[in-house]
Amino acid sequence: MIFALSSGLPPAGVAVIRLSGAGVLAAVRALVAGPLPPPRTAMLRSIRHPESRALLDRALVLLFPAPHSFTGEDMAELHCHGAPAVVSAISQALIALGLRPAEPGEFTRRAFRNGRIDLTQAEALADLLSAETEAQREQALANAGGRLRQLAEGWRGTLLGLRAATEAGLDFADEGDVSAEDLSPAIARLADEIAAALASAPLAERIRHGLTIAVAGPPNAGKSSLVNALAAREVAIVTPVPGTTRDVIEVHLELGGVPATLLDTAGLRESDDPVEREGIARARARAAQADLVLDLGPGPAFAEDRRLRVRNRIDETGEAPGLRGGVAFVSARTGAGLEALRAWLVAWARTRVPRGEPPLVTTARQAALLxxxxxxLREAAAEPDPVLRAESLREAAHGLGKLTGAIGPEEVLGEIFSRFCIGK
Structure with missing residues (x-):
């Protein structure tokens, strides 16, 4: 049996202590004074120490008997007051009853082990817990509902049928009821379906990890001031001394629901200082990899399709704020032109991460397996040797099984028996 504080760290208005495992209902019965509430019904009960019967708190008690719970085991929740002393006292009482603190992610691991979720849903739940933007929330929530799992199960079902037909043709070629149909078109169609789902992986990667925007230019061009202004907080040191920024500073932003990381880079110039030279080298490398460069040049040329030129300090030059001719005219000190620049960045981010149906394939693991x-599958479709074709199909099925965490060697045998009446 395990337990954990599922809400935020105390102090808080309410703390939720979650329990799971065989024997949880008996443990709650030992804590609660009075009858237990019906399943999935919250009722106020006194929580007492199981040995001394000292009152620990008055709390809402919820029971989720197996198998109708998140983990598939008996579960319970105690919604108590969120004082550190209350949470500590109830935790010690649970330990006295034989429960132990849960390890990170253990509730989700038990849900997977007991067949309540698959690996793709577990990954989506992790993404949902860490979601910071609307796009990340939508993507994680869609896959937590099992979209990819349903597709993968359909693919695996089709693949099991193809494997059954192929292996039956190998092992029972002398049986008159075994079809000798050409399976290549069906195998190729399945490969195309999986490849179509894979096409969403780059978009999902941008949603999960965000876009990168590098602010580049020579020393004293106002890069750090612009970063602070866009972040609406002081994150970078601003001084008139050239070379103040030595390393890349990262600032997380949300651009219309799209996550982005703003990079404040070292001023690009020639320097004899080895530390500054290293910072400049890193700045050039990060700018080269960024999705967009806010170029406060003059300096190295960046690709036009991923560069926006910025003229800072228009409060000193007297230029009008706004965007014109592919240049953003702003003043980080007064704020002039910043709203137009932010609006342009939001529009740019939405072109890179368009809104619509959330991507299916959201992790590198999923993309690699698919x-x-x-x-x-493409190997199998092009393979004339039935033995080698069967092996390629087996490997494809193994990969799909690893995708969801459901790998069963007996499934193919069951499919053969059901379809070809073998065993007569």
Whole structure:
């Protein structure tokens, strides 16, 4: 049996202590004075120490008997007051009853082990817990509902049928009821379906990790001031001394629901200072990899399709704020032109991460397994040797099984028996 504080750290108005495992209902019965509430019904009860019967708190008690719970085991929740002393006292009482503190992610691991969720849903739940933007929330919530799992199960079902037909043709070629149909078109279609789902992986990567925007230019161009202004807080040191910024400073932003990381880089110039030279080298490397460069030049040329030129300090030059001719005219000190620049950045981010149906394939693990499965299927479709074709199909099925965490060697045998009446 395990327990954990599922709400925020005390002090808080309410603390939620979650329990799971065989024997949880008996443990709650030992804590609660009075009858237990019906399943999935919150009722106020006194929580007492199981040995001394000292009153620990008055709390809402919720029971979730197996198998109708998140983990598939008996579960309970105690909604108590969020004082550190209350949470500590109830935790010690639970330990006295034989429960132990849960390890990180253990409730989700138990849900997977007991078949309540698959690996893709577990990954989506992790993404949902860490979501900071609307796009990340939508993507994680969609996949937590099992979209990819449902597709993968359909692919696996089709693949099991193809494997059954192929292996039956190998092992029972002398049986008159075994079809000798050409399976190549069906295998190729399945590979195309998986490849189509894979096409969403780059978009999902941008949603999960965000876009990168590098602020580049020579020393004293106002890069750090612009970063502070866009972040609406002091994150970078601003001084008139050239070379103040030595390393890349990262600031997280939200651009119309799209996550982005703003990079304040070292001023690009020639320097004899080895520390500053290293900072400049890193600045050039990060700018080269960024999705967009806010170029406060003059300086190195950046690709036009991922650069926006910025003229800072228009409060000193007297230029009008706004965007014109592919240049943003702003003053980080007075704020002039910053709203127009932010609006341009939001519009740019939405072109890179368009709103619509959330991507299906959201992690590198999922993308690698699906790419491997599609490759093995294309091999099978082009393979004339039935033995090698069967092996490629087996490898593709193994990859799909690893995707969801459901790998069963007996499934193919069951499919063969059901479809070909073998065993007569």
């Amino acid at each position: 790419a491997e499965a599609a490759a093995r």
